Amino acid sequence: MACAKTLYRKLIDSHTVRELDDQGNVLLYIDRSILNEYTSPQAFSGLREKNRKAWRPESVLLNVDHVNPTRPVRDDKMTDPGGQLQVDYFRENSRDFGIELFDVLDTRQGIEHVVAPEQGFVLPGMVIAAGDSHTTTYGALGAFGFGIGTSEIEHFLATQTLAYKRLKTMRVKVSGKLDPAVTAKDIIMLLIQRIGASGATGFAIEFTGSVITQLSVEGRMTICNMAVEAGARGAFMAPDEKVYQYLQDKPRAPKGEMWELALQSWQNLYTDEGAEFDREIELDCDKLEPMVTWGISPDQADNISGVLPDPADEKDPQKRLAQEKALAYMALKPGTRLTDIPISHAFIGSCTNGRIEDLRLAAEVLKGKKITPHVRGMIIPGSTLVRQQAEQEGLAKIFIDAGFEWRQSGCSMCLAMNEDVLEPGDRCASSTNRNFAGRQGAGSHTHLMSPAMVAVAAIAGHLADVRSINGGEQ
Ligand SMILES: CC(C)[C@H](C(=O)O)[C@@H](O)C(=O)O
Ligand code: SF4
Known part of the structure; x- marks a missing residue:
């Protein structure tokens, strides 16, 4: 057999x-x-x-x-x-x-x-x-x-x-x-x-x-x-x-x-x-909340309701060092609530989350809303066909009305190899996949999350829980 x-x-x-x-x-x-x-x-x-x-x-x-x-x-x-x-x-x-x-x-x-x-x-x-x-x-x-x-x-x-x-x-x-x-x-x-x-x-x-x-x-x-x-x-x-x-x-x-x-x-x-x-790994998603990263490696992540870790509490010396390094680079203090972290940029796009369904989810959050004036919001459709479809479905209008830039397709600020680059100290809520130090521009800070979470952060001006938009609290 x-x-x-x-x-x-x-x-x-x-x-x-x-x-x-x-x-x-x-x-x-x-x-x-x-x-x-x-x-x-x-x-x-x-x-x-x-x-x-x-x-x-x-x-x-x-x-x-x-x-x-x-x-x-x-x-x-x-x-x-x-x-x-x-x-x-x-x-x-x-x-x-x-x-x-x-x-x-x-x-x-x-x-x-x-x-x-x-x-x-x-x-x-x-x-x-x-x-x-x-x-x-x-x-x-x-x-x-x-x-x-x-x-x-x-x-x-x-x-x-x-x-x-x-x-x-x-x-x-x-x-x-x-x-x-x-x-x-x-x-x-x-x-x-x-x-x-x-x-x-x-x-x-x-x-x-x-x-x-x-x-x-x-x-x-x-x-x-x-x-x-x-x-x-x-x-x-x-x-x-x-x-x-x-x-x-x-x-x-x-x-x-x-x-x-x-x-x-x-x-x-x-x-x-x-x-x-x-x-073999079992992943139970019953209690899963929307996630965000706070550090400079994709595993330095937590539920949006979490607080930043204190390296002093970490027993594993390697992890402690990684946390210290990440918090220092990200200019963040231990114990800060994730929802208290302000942002300057919001980026929706990339091969992880730049497809039509991603844009629909973001549009659902942004419909009839405005992003915080000090936040620069960019939406980069994953392909030119996605861009066309989003325009046909009326999503592009929602984005533009909300204050996002509606741009052409490419990798863009996912890795900042064109002119879409953050300045040192900028902090971006990003629907991309890598948050390495300097990934979106030297000295810039990246927080990874889903497109809907980027949209809600752009409205709030800080990291926020997408579930809060229904309850009204942000
Ligand atoms: C440029 C290329 C080598 C790289 C990759 O392989 O992933 C890029 O697409 C990235 O996302 O960092
Ligand atoms: S740069 Fe970003 S969008 Fe482009 S292939 Fe790499 S991960 Fe995907």
Whole structure:
């Protein structure tokens, strides 16, 4: 009898060209990739130097997202000369290697991890490797996505394969009854807080449980996307009816008979009964509140009703040091209530929370309200298509009326590689995924949270509980 397999092993084994040794190193076939202007240049230079072609150019998409401006009126010029060089070279690589490019003015452009699912470019059962750590997002569709470095991109482009070491497996079962104000972002923030920023290093996480089943596909993407902040090099969920429905009308999804065949082949994408995981975690969300980060690592997070920790109370010397460092950088005092932390900026966007459902949640909070005058609010849709849809649904008007800037798509202030940069001392409520020191600008302070929580902080002028808007108290 064949032995019970995890979904992870099914995905990896079905793409293993050859076992390289008995330590779990394999030559892995990669179905598809999406590359950005920032991490791909050296890979293409490497190919050029060796006079190599791309093996399957049609399996790759190029998409500009990291350095482009997000000014409300779009043009295709970068503000920074370095960024302009990267985009020019990207265009040249698209031409010379015959790879399709979603350039800045293309209506399909956006943040790669929003664009690829939206185009139906990622399908269940696929293995996707791309030059960005948040490639894990595609796990929400039952694909296995992981980030690779520049030399690996070159290897992939030339051969369609990668040398890969199989990961350990972790199953995270998410159960309980969610408070309506709690979102997918809060669930993944809870997991990261619980297991730590390197708690899943060396692991691929499979998320299961009733909460995951109930989440929308977009919510699942938020979870798989941010699992990388716990160190995971892969995060996924078994595909279900919701995934098939999500994909069915997407431009690049198979059609007609091919769709039927694809559906059949996806039926086997689940973990077999009795398959073993290296680690199992239960996450009960019954008492989960909206979460925010207070420090400079994504695991330095708490419920919004919490207070800042006092390092003096921390027994673990390493944690104590990390807390001291974080509080000093963040210019915060132990014991402060999280809701007493004032903000100067509010940012809604990124590949974690820049999809249409995220914007709808933010709009629900902002409808008929104004943000505090001293807060600069920016909304950066995850893709140009998301932007169009938000405009059609009337969300853009709600944002603009509330005092937010309604901008074009890109990574923007998630990592501040274009001109969307915070000044030293600025403090931002942000729907992004990384709060490292200086991430949004040297000397700036970032608090991660869900888009609805960013919206409510923008109205209040300080971190606030999204549940308080119904009760009136802020
Ligand atoms: C630029 C890129 C290498 C990086 C990543 O891989 O995640 C970026 O997208 C980020 O979010 O920090
Ligand atoms: S939006 Fe942020 S996290 Fe996502 S790819 Fe861009 S920089 Fe990285």
